[in-house]
Amino acid sequence: MGMKALVLIFIFSLSVMASESVAFIKSIKGDVNIKRESGLIQAKKGEKLFSHDVIHTGEKGGIGLSFNDGTRISVGEKSVLEIDDYLFDPSKKAFRFDLSLRKGSAVFESGRIGKLAPEKVSFKVPQGVVGIRGTKFLVEVE
Amino acid sequence: MEPLLIWSVLILSLPFINDKPETMVVLLDNNSSHNAIEVQTNSSKIIIDQPYYSTTLTSMEKNPSEVKKLDPLTLNEKYADVLGNLPSKEISLLFYFEPGTSEIVQSSKDQVSNLISSVSSHEPASIDIIGHSDRAGDADKNYALALERAHAVEKFLIDNNVNLERINVVSYGENDPIVPTEDGVSEPQNRRVEVIVR
Numbered sequence: 001m002g003m004k005a006l007v008l009i010f011i012f013s014l015s016v017m018a019s020e021s022v023a024f025i026k027s028i029k030g031d032v033n034i035k036r037e038s039g040l041i042q043a044k045k046g047e048k049l050f051s052h053d054v055i056h057t058g059e060k061g062g063i064g065l066s067f068n069d070g071t072r073i074s075v076g077e078k079s080v081l082e083i084d085d086y087l088f089d090p091s092k093k094a095f096r097f098d099l100s101l102r103k104g105s106a107v108f109e110s111g112r113i114g115k116l117a118p119e120k121v122s123f124k125v126p127q128g129v130v131g132i133r134g135t136k137f138l139v140e141v142e
Numbered sequence: 143m144e145p146l147l148i149w150s151v152l153i154l155s156l157p158f159i160n161d162k163p164e165t166m167v168v169l170l171d172n173n174s175s176h177n178a179i180e181v182q183t184n185s186s187k188i189i190i191d192q193p194y195y196s197t198t199l200t201s202m203e204k205n206p207s208e209v210k211k212l213d214p215l216t217l218n219e220k221y222a223d224v225l226g227n228l229p230s231k232e233i234s235l236l237f238y239f240e241p242g243t244s245e246i247v248q249s250s251k252d253q254v255s256n257l258i259s260s261v262s263s264h265e266p267a268s269i270d271i272i273g274h275s276d277r278a279g280d281a282d283k284n285y286a287l288a289l290e291r292a293h294a295v296e297k298f299l300i301d302n303n304v305n306l307e308r309i310n311v312v313s314y315g316e317n318d319p320i321v322p323t324e325d326g327v328s329e330p331q332n333r334r335v336e337v338i339v340r
Contacts, residue, residue: 024268024308026229046266046307064229066268066340068310072231076224091314103163105224109172111232125165127199128206133180133189 021048022086023067030077031058054082057104070111071097079104084124088113100124168196168212181206232340233260237295239333244287244294254302260339261305268308270338271295277316278328285315288335295335 025047032043035054041047043055043063057063057079065073069088075081084098095117099108101124110132114121118132167181171193178191186205188197194214198207218225235257237250261267273292275284292311299306319332 024266026266027227029223029227048308062223062227064227066229066232068270070232070338070340072229074224074227074229076221076227091312091317101165105221107170107224107228109228125167125199126163127165127202127204128181128183130167131180131182133178133191 021050021068022083022088023049023065025049025063026066026072027064028062030061032056032061032063049083051083051086054080056080067097067111069095069097069113071113072109072111073099074107076105079106081106090116093117095120097121098124102126163200165199166196167199167206168217169193171214229340230264232338233264234339235260235337237291237298237335237337238330239291239294239335241328241330241333242287244290246294246298251298254298254304257299257337257339258302258304264339265305266308267305267339268310269299269304269306270336270340271299271309271311272336272338273311273313273315274318274320274332274334274336275316276319276327276329276332277323277325279326281316285313288315289313291333291335295337299337 025043025045028043028045033056034041034043034049035056036050037052049065055063055075057075057077059077061077063075065075067073067086067088080102081104082100082102084100085096086098087094087096089095090112095113097113097120099122108123110121114132121132123130167179167190169177169179169190169192171177177193178189180187180189181197181199183199183204183206184202188206188209190197190209192211194212194217195209196212197209235253237253238247239245240247261269271292273288273290275288277284292313296306296309296311316332319329320334321329321331323329323332
């Protein structure tokens with residue numbers, strides 16, 4: 001009985017998280033589109049982004065993003081960046097940050113996920129993966 | 143409040159020049175001595191822990207190139223657009239409370255003009271209001287009290303016409319103290335609401 005209730009709660013909380021926004025658009029230059037399951041969206045300042053959104057920037061285009069944990073990302077022109085998976089729930093100690101840059105350029109400055117769970121950050125590029133190293137440093141400083 | 147481990151990394155995937163796609167990864171300087179990244183392929187991985195050092199990836203099946211130093215000036219000039227577009231760092235303010243209540247202390251209320259200018263300089267801004275308690279009393283009650291305090295700050299901001307278009311109100315209860323204590327200890331510094339403008 002207790003087990004069943006637990007499973008139900010778990011499923012419920014997953015579905016709630018899936019529908020929450022993970023970031024929003026701070027700035028935009030030129031032509032930028034967001035590809036989402038529901039279709040193609042013209043990016044606008046202040047617009048919320050979700051896991052699985054794919055950002056496409058055109059020539060001379062660019063976008064600045066702010067994620068829920070304080071991570072900031074700038075995507076340069078002629079780029080494709082996908083938010084593969086994102087979860088920031090410090091009260092449950094649940095973290096996940098998977099991104100893929102398929103082409104173009106990006107600058108990444110990490111926020112609280114990088115501090116609380118650096119091993120959960122993975123930035124994929126076509127030929128490899130960039131991760132955070134430094135849990136050891138964190139412990140030494142604290 | 144300053145994150146202990148922050149890092150910036152400039153990733154450049156140069157698309158398909160002569161059918162040879164390459165990705166350059168550069169660690170930038172963010173004034174943190176704990177700035178380090180790991181760059182990995184199926185074949186091996188390397189660490190970059192010095193600002194303006196970079197590696198180039200040519201294939202998932204090959205080693206990342208030897209780390210080499212780039213000239214900061216050339217880099218900053220060449221990638222000025224993508225570097226300049228990085229949103230500014232978040233601003234964090236703390237509100238404190240009378241013991242056992244959700245009454246904001248006057249000195250915290252006095253920060254409101256400061257907060258309004260932070261919000262307008264961060265436009266479009268998002269505001270996170272996070273309630274925290276100390277460890278005096280029951281954990282569940284502390285969770286509820288911290289949430290009540292977070293809502294008190296939300297109401298205070300609404301009453302002061304702060305733009306709350308994107309707002310998120312949560313409670314961490316007694317789980318994220320500024321000053322770690324034993325259970326049952328009353329600690330004024332931990333009875334706070336954190337307002338993050340980003």
